[in-house]
Amino acid sequence: MVIWVILMAMTALAVMAVLWPLSRHYAVSGQTDPNTQFYREQIAEIERDRERGALLPNEAEAAKAEAGRRLLRANSMKDVETFAVGEPALRRRRAVSTLALSVLPIVALAVYGAYGSPHLLSEPPGAQLQRQADKTDFGSAITQIETHLAKNPQDGRGWDVLAPVYLRMGRTDDAIKAYESALRYLGRDAVRLANYGEALVIARDGMVSAEAQAAFQEALDLDKSSAKARLYLARAAEQDGQIEKAKSEYQAILSASPPDAPWVSLVREQIARLDGKQPATAEAAEPQPSTDAIARMVSGLAARLETQGGSAEEWARLMRSYTVLGQRDKAVAAAKRARAALTQDEAGLRTIDAMAQELRLTDATP
Template identity: 50%
Template sequence: MTIWILFAVMTGAAVLAVLLPLSRRVSAEEASSAVGERLFYEDQLKEIERDRARGLISDAEMRAAKAEAARRLIRATADEPKPTDTVDEPALRRRRAASAIALSSVPLLALAVYGAYGSPHLPAQPIAARLQQTIDPATIGVAEAVARIEAHLADNPEDGRGWDVLGPVYMRQGRFEDAANAYLNALRLLGEEPTRLANLGEALVNADAGVVKERARLAFARAVELDANQPKALFYLARAAEQEGNLAQAKAQYEDIVRRSPPGAAWLPIVNERIAALGGVPIAPTIDPQAGAAIAALPEEDRLAAIGGMVERLEARLMENGGTAEEWVRLLRSYSVLGQRERGAQALAQARAALAEDAAGLASLNAAATELGLEN
């Protein structure tokens, strides 16, 4: 109830501040005095001109005297009541009635609008109480979710999980310094983990306007130490080489990322875009996504045998059923990796026959063949 009394007092004060001047009545004596002062200074100006005409004052004295009289005339004119200020008693009563109506109608109108569009039936709910409620992702907004997590972390700064959750949210909001700080806290509390280190590096890169500086490079290098196939870390390390002008090294690193990646990986388009920007030909990965991890763990001799078996199965499928240009290019690259140049040349001839009616596919195939040296 106290809050409503306070709102009523504030509204009344605001309305009175605007309407009170309207209720003031200027007396006839005040009006007459103001008019008389104006006439006095007008006569004074004329008198100064007459004195100059009689030679009683110089031009300089005349200008100074007229300037002073003119200033006083302007001030007197500004203070002179307007015709509407000197109202009679009936007009004054009408003004006061209008003021009273406005004083009562403005608060009533505000209450009516609030009743129609507000929620006066809901109980008061302080922010602290709202933050303590269970978060329902279907109904809560991002800003409120972040506020709740931040409030939780303010009371529980050692909650590494909370910092790990907050980092990606800050990234989506463009708060890159805050995201980097969140990832640093998560790493401190939860320990080093390749993806977390790569995310820290990415936040630092974004905070530095896309430049891979030393702090970010160290995070990416550590991520690769823990996981040699961490794609985000590998990409930004290649990006660092590109920014430093080591374009051949950057291109080789980008191509290595593609070869390590499973087909359909989300990062492949942007990596191939960088390869194309550096004058290379976009390539397709050569490792089956489901077998890649198992093959990587095998000894060298067994790994090559496993890759050979995969390549043979891919070749058999393409010979029997045909395939896309991307699949034929993958086969060519596989033979190149295995050092089987002759089989690569044979596969190239078969691919050209299979793609004879696909101009775009042939162009992609021929570009890959040139890159792999199969045209010589």
Template identity: 45%
Template sequence: MLIWIIFAIMTGAAIFALLWPLGRGRALAFADGADARSLYRSQLGEIDRDLARSLIGPAEADAARAEAARRLLRAAGDDSGPEGVTESSLRRRRASSALALSCVPLLALLVYGAYGSPGQPDQPLAARLQADPSRQDFALALTRIETHLAANPSDGKGWSVVAPVYLRQGRYEDAATAFAQAIRHGEASPEAHAGLGEARTLSAGGVVTAAARASFTDALRLDPKNPRARFFLAIGQEQDGNATGAAEALRTLLAEAPADAPWAQAVRQRLARLEAEKAGGVAALAPAEQQAAIRGMVEGLAARLQTGGGSLSDWTRLIRSQVVLGDKAAARQSLVLARARLAQEAAAPAALDALAEELALKEAAP
């Protein structure tokens, strides 16, 4: 019912806007006449003043008064019938009024019937927010949760809801904050710890930092089978230079994965890349030869990065490998060079600081 009242008010306003100019013609027609009468009365007063100052004679004054009086009478006589209002113009004005009164509401009803939804019930904001979540406006729902958390920062459940959303949106620092808040306020589940570790890893450019490792370890303490924590810890092993241990961890994770696990494909791809890197035959060599081959690969990586280019992940892998090989002096040199090469990347300085702290290379920081 309310919608029809609103439509009636809107239609009335539209008709009034159309009829208002048509009804103002008479008042506008007399504006000039009133001004003329005022002018002629002023002329009569001016004649009397000129006569008193002897600027004109009595005969001239009488003639001027007569002429001004005639003009004043003509102007006063215009009140009986405004100029420009003829029978034909009056008919046109009435026809325009009738057309506006009939066509505007009819046109509005036709347009609404064709494109509107007269049978659809009202949907106020409160009802939309309580509807099926799959049909809610996602941005509206996220804003609602964020507003709630701003007023209730200790709501761990709310933080646990919004944290995965931030992670999917690529807002890794916000996701890390949200997961940490969820854990702090009573939602310390394995998934929350694993999510915190993933957010910290992604915010560091894909490097499994010491803080991320601690989060993954906490997740495995609560759930030793947590696939996300196991996957990222295997990546951490790879970044440490332990490709064999990383591949073995990934194989075990795949062997225990459910048949329809959505993350299994990512694990297979990572394992395939590791196995392709080992296809050169390093694993088949004797232990001493393996060490020499690994050292040669690390030196080749160092030479490539020193020449130019390289991502944060490449530099991290090189520094970790040099530490594993016992060459901390080379690792410190690589750390200094990495700082210079990656100075323009927002996440690089913090990630390199964490790496130096973890590998006891912090004294090399400038």
């Protein structure tokens, strides 16, 4: 706020410096008037003519009297002109001065607000420059790490640092590759495997693929307390249609977690949803049966497999999910489409046949 007061004061001073001389009312009484000077010279000339004898005394007096009357008449006309012309001009100058002092600063501030950068004044000096520098430094740091890894691809620590950054930037495919490199050069520990699996899930729009499920299971084998791995494995069970198993997994996570763990509220909501109850955080929401949630996930999986294809494990999961929902005809149709999509994959065909036998989809048996 202080800067605005200073700017307005400076503007007012600049305007005053220009307009002050124009608004002053100079006294003219002390100045020599041209008419007065002319008539004084005329009277002096008459006096000289009288002294030389060119004019008689009475003629000289008459001439001086006439000159005096002209002088009085000229002074009277001057006063009228001063009042008639000078005063309005003075009033106009004062009006212009007042207008300039009040309007110009407002116009200047409005133009500055529209085309300038007033937000700079709301921040501490150098704050925006520092923020821009931070962004530049971040981008430069990423570029430097990428350049370093291009020359030293075996630097697992660099890949491990870069992977989560890629994930936050939305570069999911790059994050997956970075995690794979980190796992290759640094080893397969539980945290790194869980993060790698999470990147795979994000890439699949929330679907826990067989590859992601394997990563989570390996992470859990290495660390039984890995909450992230257990959460995603519970989701995988739910996506497979194994609702009771998913609920059991969520309950086990909740029992083993401290009350203030950040994932506790999420787990409770999942349990409430699978029980067909409304979440505690949205008591006014209409309850939705758990089968509806499963149906939506199965529909999404089916649409993706139809348009983009997928692995044999994902087709097998779709078959199982249809069976859980009681839609055996769709499970049979999914098995047939899977065989058509995996014609060149002998191992994949064996997986589909094994799932068809397990689910007793006799109509789907080749």
